[in-house]
Amino acid sequence: MNADIVDPLALVAHYRSRLQLGQAAIRERYLASSDAPHLLHERCALIDEVLCDLWQSLHLPASLALLAVGGYGRGELYPASDVDLLLLLPAPPDGNLTTQLEQAVTLCYDIGLEIAPSVRTVDECAQAAASDLTIQTALLEARLLIGSNQLFEKFSTGLEEVLDPLTFFEAKRSEQDERHLRYDDTPYSLEPNCKEGPGGLRDLQTILWIASAAGYGSTWAELARYGFLTHEEEAQLQRSIKFLQQLRTRLHVHVGRREDRLLFDYQTALAEQLGYRATATRRASELLMQKYYRTAKEVTQINTILLLNIGAAISPLPDQPPQPINERFQNTHDFLDVADDQIFHREPAAILEAFLLMEKNPALQGMTARTLRALWHARTLINDEFRRDPANRARFLEIMQQRRGVLHELRRMNQFGILGRYLPNFGKIVGQMQHDLFHVYTVDQHILRVLRNLRRFLADEFTHEYPLCSELMSDFRRPWVLYVAALFHDIAKGRGGDHSRLGAVDAARFCADHGLAAADSQLIVWLVEQHLLMSTVAQKQDIGDPEVIGAFATTVKDPRHLTALYLFTVADIRGTSPKVWNSWKGQLLEQLFRCTCRALLAGGEAPVRQGLIEERQQEALRLLRYFALPDAVHERLWKQLDTVYFLRHSAEEVAWHTRALHYRPVVEQAVVKARINPQGEGLEVMIYAQDQPDLFARLVGFFGRAGYTIVDAKIHTTRHGYALDSFMLLNLGELGSDRAMISYIEHELQERLSRPAPPEGPGNGRISRQVKHFPIHPLVTIEPDEKGAHYVLSVSAADRPGLLYTIAMTLAAHGANLHTAKISTLGERVEDTFLISGGDLGMTASRIKLETELLERLKL
Numbered sequence: 001m002n003a004d005i006v007d008p009l010a011l012v013a014h015y016r017s018r019l020q021l022g023q024a025a026i027r028e029r030y031l032a033s034s035d036a037p038h039l040l041h042e043r044c045a046l047i048d049e050v051l052c053d054l055w056q057s058l059h060l061p062a063s064l065a066l067l068a069v070g071g072y073g074r075g076e077l078y079p080a081s082d083v084d085l086l087l088l089l090p091a092p093p094d095g096n097l098t099t100q101l102e103q104a105v106t107l108c109y110d111i112g113l114e115i116a117p118s119v120r121t122v123d124e125c126a127q128a129a130a131s132d133l134t135i136q137t138a139l140l141e142a143r144l145l146i147g148s149n150q151l152f153e154k155f156s157t158g159l160e161e162v163l164d165p166l167t168f169f170e171a172k173r174s175e176q177d178e179r180h181l182r183y184d185d186t187p188y189s190l191e192p193n194c195k196e197g198p199g200g201l202r203d204l205q206t207i208l209w210i211a212s213a214a215g216y217g218s219t220w221a222e223l224a225r226y227g228f229l230t231h232e233e234e235a236q237l238q239r240s241i242k243f244l245q246q247l248r249t250r251l252h253v254h255v256g257r258r259e260d261r262l263l264f265d266y267q268t269a270l271a272e273q274l275g276y277r278a279t280a281t282r283r284a285s286e287l288l289m290q291k292y293y294r295t296a297k298e299v300t301q302i303n304t305i306l307l308l309n310i311g312a313a314i315s316p317l318p319d320q321p322p323q324p325i326n327e328r329f330q331n332t333h334d335f336l337d338v339a340d341d342q343i344f345h346r347e348p349a350a351i352l353e354a355f356l357l358m359e360k361n362p363a364l365q366g367m368t369a370r371t372l373r374a375l376w377h378a379r380t381l382i383n384d385e386f387r388r389d390p391a392n393r394a395r396f397l398e399i400m401q402q403r404r405g406v407l408h409e410l411r412r413m414n415q416f417g418i419l420g421r422y423l424p425n426f427g428k429i430v431g432q433m434q435h436d437l438f439h440v441y442t443v444d445q446h447i448l449r450v451l452r453n454l455r456r457f458l459a460d461e462f463t464h465e466y467p468l469c470s471e472l473m474s475d476f477r478r479p480w481v482l483y484v485a486a487l488f489h490d491i492a493k494g495r496g497g498d499h500s501r502l503g504a505v506d507a508a509r510f511c512a513d514h515g516l517a518a519a520d521s522q523l524i525v526w527l528v529e530q531h532l533l534m535s536t537v538a539q540k541q542d543i544g545d546p547e548v549i550g551a552f553a554t555t556v557k558d559p560r561h562l563t564a565l566y567l568f569t570v571a572d573i574r575g576t577s578p579k580v581w582n583s584w585k586g587q588l589l590e591q592l593f594r595c596t597c598r599a600l601l602a603g604g605e606a607p608v609r610q611g612l613i614e615e616r617q618q619e620a621l622r623l624l625r626y627f628a629l630p631d632a633v634h635e636r637l638w639k640q641l642d643t644v645y646f647l648r649h650s651a652e653e654v655a656w657h658t659r660a661l662h663y664r665p666v667v668e669q670a671v672v673k674a675r676i677n678p679q680g681e682g683l684e685v686m687i688y689a690q691d692q693p694d695l696f697a698r699l700v701g702f703f704g705r706a707g708y709t710i711v712d713a714k715i716h717t718t719r720h721g722y723a724l725d726s727f728m729l730l731n732l733g734e735l736g737s738d739r740a741m742i743s744y745i746e747h748e749l750q751e752r753l754s755r756p757a758p759p760e761g762p763g764n765g766r767i768s769r770q771v772k773h774f775p776i777h778p779l780v781t782i783e784p785d786e787k788g789a790h791y792v793l794s795v796s797a798a799d800r801p802g803l804l805y806t807i808a809m810t811l812a813a814h815g816a817n818l819h820t821a822k823i824s825t826l827g828e829r830v831e832d833t834f835l836i837s838g839g840d841l842g843m844t845a846s847r848i849k850l851e852t853e854l855l856e857r858l859k860l
Contacts, residue, residue: 199296293431583680704762
């Protein structure tokens with residue numbers, strides 16, 4: 001545009017149009033070519049041209065300079081990134097210049113530029129850089145757009161004077177550590193940030209900033225020339241950069257604004273746009289995310305190696321001769337170091353030896369960059385011949401059997417690609433995410449978390465977490481068999497079919513190849529195949545029923561198998577998601593473990609029902625004596641309770657109910673009692689009222705409105721027609737503490753039950769984004785129980801507000817009587833089991849009708 005045009009409106013219109021048309025053309029070229037680097041540079045070039053022309057049209061003093069800083073200074077402008085600018089001045093501005101600068105900044109906004117401007121003198125830049133790491137980093141990438149060359153050179157000199165390479169290195173490394181912690185210190189989250197998260201673009205930029213500050217260049221090619229990168233590493237790094245740039249560019253284009261999080265909302269669309277196609281067993285989004293996680297892993301590898309190397313170059317350690325460990329390794333400043341760079345190529349067996357030495361030498365703080373780099377390059381030497389070598393097999397087993405360092409070294413082996421090479425099927429699940437809304441980690445990270453949890457059971461500092469697990473683990477012979485089982489329990493995920501059975505086949509092969517004793521092999525294979533059994537029984541079956549305990553005891557066979565399965569189940573559930581584990585599940589598993597222990601001590605036979613009932617009744621009476629109640633206080637109430645009640649309730653629960661109801665077995669008004677769960681967190685609530693068809697639905701609706709989640713329900717009808725229902729509640733709502741809620745529940749629920757009114761739903765809540773974008777297709781089955789007296793209703797569906805209320809209303813409409821409810825929430829999915837009877841459930845057509853109605857109502 002002619003610089004003589006001074007009409008502000010014409011000026012704005014011209015540059016706005018030029019910018020919009022230019023960016024639209026760049027976007028169209030990108031969509032046609034998918035060339036992300038070209039888009040980044042094209043957008044930079046367009047903004048450069050517009051800003052330079054605009055600067056000239058404003059007739060600002062020639063002594064000023066306009067600088068591109070930050071990512072814009074680097075020459076990379078993503079579609080929705082801010083344009084970082086520095087208006088550099090030779091001296092503080094007077095009033096007239098201040099007005100001109102304000103007009104220039106306003107004009108940039110008016111034409112549609114999303115700028116992040118700063119106005120400073122050279123001295124102010126030096127002062128800001130010295131006191132603020134973020135400013136110092138942004139200025140490090142400054143690029144002159146237009147204006148005074150002399151001023152820019154003065155600025156560059158001033159920045160060099162305040163820039164101390166060692167201080168900058170340490171500050172950026174600390175900054176990276178803090179940033180990683182904000183993202184849970186893992187690149188494997190469900191919705192990672194591809195810019196700021198571990199393994200993202202920021203980790204690569206950090207390396208270049210540090211290298212530039214130290215004078216080693218500002219490009220990967222320059223780092224390679226200085227010897228920090230090999231050509232192979234540079235090529236691999238460029239592939240990683242290209243993928244991450246493509247992903248972030250596509251994300252900005254797809255969303256239409258600045259967004260660096262790979263949210264569920266976008267993953268499927270991005271995968272399809274980038275050419276990923278679903279397979280029979282994997283979603284397209286899962287394939288994309290596996291590529292992302294593997295790329296992020298490579299970035300963290302190179303980031304680790306380069307930080308060590310550049311740090312050593314900036315601040316060399318004092319000259320100290322290494323201490324030989326053996327002919328292959330040495331101790332260099334308390335880091336494991338290879339005797340020479342080619343040791344792994346000459347002796348591939350030393351690959352596994354390196355990790356074993358780390359376990360055996362507590363003085364070693366880590367591995368040198370040279371060792372890590374050599375291991376990374378040597379991973380391809382692990383082939384079939386390497387895996388068949390008896391010495392390598394023995395050494396791998398020795399790594400698993402050490403008293404310390406097992407988890408750390410397996411993590412390191414996974415990080416640098418060794419574990420997946422030695423166990424090829426493990427390599428297939430590295431970075432594999434399952435969008436089942438239950439697992440929140442990739443399969444390989446979940447496996448390592450399970451192993452971490454098993455190791456924590458042995459650590460004194462964690463005995464307070466799960467005392468029983470710690471006690472059992474300390475007495476467990478050869479705990480390493482549990483670690484081997486952990487490696488294989490989910491190794492077959494994503495193959496299709498039953499991953500437990502397929503994993504057991506892999507585990508059996510491993511045990512045979514590695515010469516494990518028959519008893520250890522059998523236990524490992526059994527654990528892999530049955531690793532879901534205990535959680536299924538605890539959460540879906542009536543573990544108060546002696547026949548359930550007897551059947552479970554028959555399956556586990558002996559105390560060692562039971563202890564192994566219990567320890568493994570706790571570690572597995574806790575390693576799945578922070579949301580999945582709660583004290584109630586822990587309580588159920590411990591109860592199942594202790595009941596099964598007693599059954600095994602009794603020869604594995606199920607306890608005789610009558611004997612068990614008498615035992616519970618006597619214990620309940622013993623507990624009642626603590627409250628100075630007469631010996632016959634229970635008789636009026638217990639006459640109305642059948643054997644099923646005493647089988648499903650513990651002695652402590654029977655005593656609690658009896659204390660509350662012994663003097664009023666017949667009541668006009670409902671009795672509601674609540675208390676803190678004696679075994680852990682949450683509330684236990686008892687309701688005693690004349691039975692009514694929609695009672696369960698009314699109760700479910702009330703608890704939902706109070707902000708509680710029902711995790712267990714025992715529904716019982718007495719001989720004289722009263723409902724005696726017990727609920728275990730978790731997940732506090734917004735109304736106060738558990739203790740404060742006791743009075744509210746007892747008063748409000750009693751009031752509502754005393755008034756005849758239709759059931760009230762729990763209110764509408766929001767369905768999570770995860771469920772919206774990865775819907776779970778509901779499954780409903782109704783099957784007769786083993787005795788043929790009742791039916792087992794199993795429901796699997798996406799969790800959402802009012803789900804249990806919907807089920808309760810549907811059952812009430814069909815006249816079905818509910819006896820027990822097992823509520824299991826697994827992340828965003830629920831797997832609920834109900835014992836029902838009555839209505840017309842005896843007719844096949846009626847059961848099919850109920851199943852169909854539930855399926856329709858459970859669809860989102």
